[in-house]
Amino acid sequence: MGHRTAASQSTAPEAAQHTGQARRSTAAAGSRTHGSGHAERVFLVQTAFAELGGHAHGPGEIAEFTGLDDSVVYRILQSGIYQRIFERVDRGLYRLRTSAAQLAFTALDHRLDGAQTVLSDLREATGNGLVFLYMVAPFSGAQRQCVDMAVGDSDLAELGMTPRDVLSVTRSLRTGASGRTILAYLPEVLQQRVLAEPVPDQAGPGVYRDNAALLASLAEVRDLGHALGYEECMAGWNSCAAPIMWDGAIMGAVLLLKQKTVMPKAPDDVIEATKEAAAVLSRHGAARPGTDA
Template structure:
């Protein structure tokens, strides 16, 4: 995998890029040179970030010049979402609500990468008057449960833009028992679907995440780096296949959310 250049000049963005390098390598210990290659940051910038991060608990220094993530890294991830990439404001909420209305009452969810591991976490939603009983989940459960990236249109959308190493790790995970009948169980087919997601810029799910519900998802990318996905759900009997209008509306909503932090998407 080619190194991605950390083009952001904000210090928080550079710290987040270093943190992301550890996440992309499965949390394994890394040396400054490896981090520099993964982020595009200079050796001196990486060294300064690591030294200050050790002091604050974001990183931990171990033997032979290697570092790993510290306990404070999780808090940093949440602050990065809230401060540098603010999707909790009115504008983001309005984007989700407009998607719900454009799709005649579809259920809309905003998923972000989990701060640790390889999963996704629901960050916000626009579900109208629905109490989510038809999904078999309460709003609290939806917001707090981290789901596998190998399951569902939003999971595959996020996974499609992650490193090959992360993809292999996720494919080694078992298929979640609660997955729907349309879930990809064959890893070769799942990998092929990830390429298709990257080629077309969205994913379609047919009863993939749960029985009786079809979906469409599109990626949220900031400076070319995947951060999350917008998911549109409708009952399978209402939407046996996603019409082009639903696909276009979902992709457009993801593009608007991406543009809140600098552009959609980097070529």
């Protein structure tokens, strides 16, 4: 389809591999340059678990990723067990405790206050488009979840949408403008997990089925700051999405959806309105300075 960016089948995996190697080199270089303090080393170890993904990792793997000595990593892991940061799941293997997730939920508290107003304003600014708020699913970093919407008096069933369309098909990050928007900013390890997934059977005719083309579209999303979808989730519906970023991390996306007959191509004012709504929600979640002097 005309909206897709052409990409070589062979170069995309190589580019992903080089990106991963560069990220590991950067992490290691950063640890040697800036990781002299104990706090910095602890943060590097925590970050390694998040970047590497997977079930559990050993001190040697963490040391290689961070550039720290094996003995330093081992001491941090042992101390973290007592501090309830890490847990040992097998001989020589560790993972982050669920207390890390509890901290994340605490950080999310109240950050979506006023989201409905933002979504309703976007609906009005775009001539009554259907607006959805997707966030990274809390129990899987490689899926999304619809948490709010502004559709006015529209009956989604009459528009040809079912709960499966909203909740099931659109859960995949490789499907739809909002899915690709979130996917574009996720760590490589999570991107690779999504690329290994099959395309949902109920996806629309415009879905990206080729992984090389999908990867190229993610680079375009990062360059432009938004994604355009053409019948990706459902036949007859086009979309525009923009990322919600909190403290430099992707948290979700705002999605504007219109029928293809009404919006064969998203005009500039729709794109800008969608990006502004996402920017407002990003500012809601941004770190705020303390009130103490």
